[in-house]
Amino acid sequence: MCGADPDAADRRTTTPRLVSIVGPTASGKTGLGVAIAQRLAERGERAEIVNADAYQMYRGMDIGTAKASAAERAAVPHHLLDVIGPDETMSVARFQRMARECIADLQTRGIRPILVGGSGLYARAAIDDITFPGTDPAVRARLEERAEREGPGVLFAELERLDPEAAARMDPHNPRRTVRALEVIEVTGRPYSASLPRYRYVIPSVQLGLDLPRAELDRRIDLRTQAMFGDGFVDEVRALRPHLGVTAARALGYQQVIDYLDGLADLDETRFLVAQRTKRLARKQMGWFGRDPRIHWLQALNPRLVDLAMEIVDMADRGGYDAIDMHADEYVQHHLGDLS
Structure with missing residues (x-):
């Protein structure tokens, strides 16, 4: 380092x-x-x-x-x-x-x-x-179910308790990010803030x-x-x-051309x-x-x-x-x- x-x-x-x-x-x-x-x-x-x-x-x-x-x-x-x-x-x-x-x-x-x-x-x-911590679909699904049942505010309060540094830099109204932060904490045993991108050259x-x-x-x-x-x-x-594949198909322009090929738009509209x-x-x-x-x-x-x-x-x-x-x-x- x-x-x-x-x-x-x-x-x-x-x-x-x-x-x-x-x-x-x-x-x-x-x-x-x-x-x-x-x-x-x-x-x-x-x-x-x-x-x-x-x-x-x-x-x-x-x-x-x-x-x-x-x-x-x-x-x-x-x-x-x-x-x-x-x-x-x-x-x-x-x-x-x-x-x-x-x-x-x-x-x-x-x-x-x-x-x-x-x-x-x-x-x-x-x-x-x-760094890019791994994911655990089961943990994420459980947290998403809790967010739906208990409300995102409850999960954000939990994040504030477990990792106040991360919570201070996150939008409390973004449940996806709150779920991801709690997932990382549970999977890695480390604060989510430790994995946030740093403006520091390696x-x-x-x-x-x-x-x-x-x-x-x-x-x-x-x-x-x-x-x-x-x-x-x-x-x-x-x-x-x-x-x-799913990832490549997200490239800008490719889905628009696929829509054209499917007759959903003409060529001028696609361009x-x-x-x-x-x-x-x-x-x-x-x-x-x-x-x-x-x-x-x-x-x-x-x-x-x-x-x-x-x-x-x-x-x-x-x-x-x-x-x-x-x-x-x-x-x-x-x-x-x-x-x-």
Whole structure:
């Protein structure tokens, strides 16, 4: 863990940071990742991209998830793309194991990982102090039955007694979260607050965030949606449909196209709905990433984007942001409330 190693402070100034690129969909994260890897290569440093988009891990889900192009993959090696079948289940906990193994392998071989993806919890799970306690369906069912019979207030009062720290950061009117917290306490024997996500790196990292004016982001999303359908998105969904598991079917756009194939909407309506839901997702992503004080935000339209990104990466390698990183979790707890 960070802070337990007496040599950690020395390594912070000598070990190249993992670079994590975050931001809303269609903001240009993959392009920036490729550009940074190429810039690093120019000065003799190897870097490769690790995917942190949940749905890009599925084989065959190419057009609808806007995977890196063949040219981008040829320019810089990409990892954790096309690693599971569409009928498999992907969870954040499973991704965390896969991502950390991949990152450790790259770093052992002297390659700097560049983490790229719009799935906020996935990106954080790779690099932050986040644990994922197991579940017990029987315990959960019993707690849900109690919530229905006794009322959510009774369960929340129990949570306040068992784990006041968690209760102080939770909405008492959200029975699902109260049930989950009590389930974790019973299954693990530890406070639920001990498993809440922390804004604390377990892998030395620097995060770059891409920001765009809303009108430009909406324009890009509209163009991307048109391109997806022009490139054969409907045919992709038609071919995948018999093999889509519950998790993969949740990917944005796929259910909407299935509805079109079932005659529940026409093509224009489907395109419009996919674009609108993508814009809504982009807003949610910005809200998610906006909570993290460690992210260095860059304007995606800035002509000096790559230069500025490299300056931040170099500063991070020198330990220039260590003070911000070390106090981020405390800042979020005191100023932004719920860590989940």
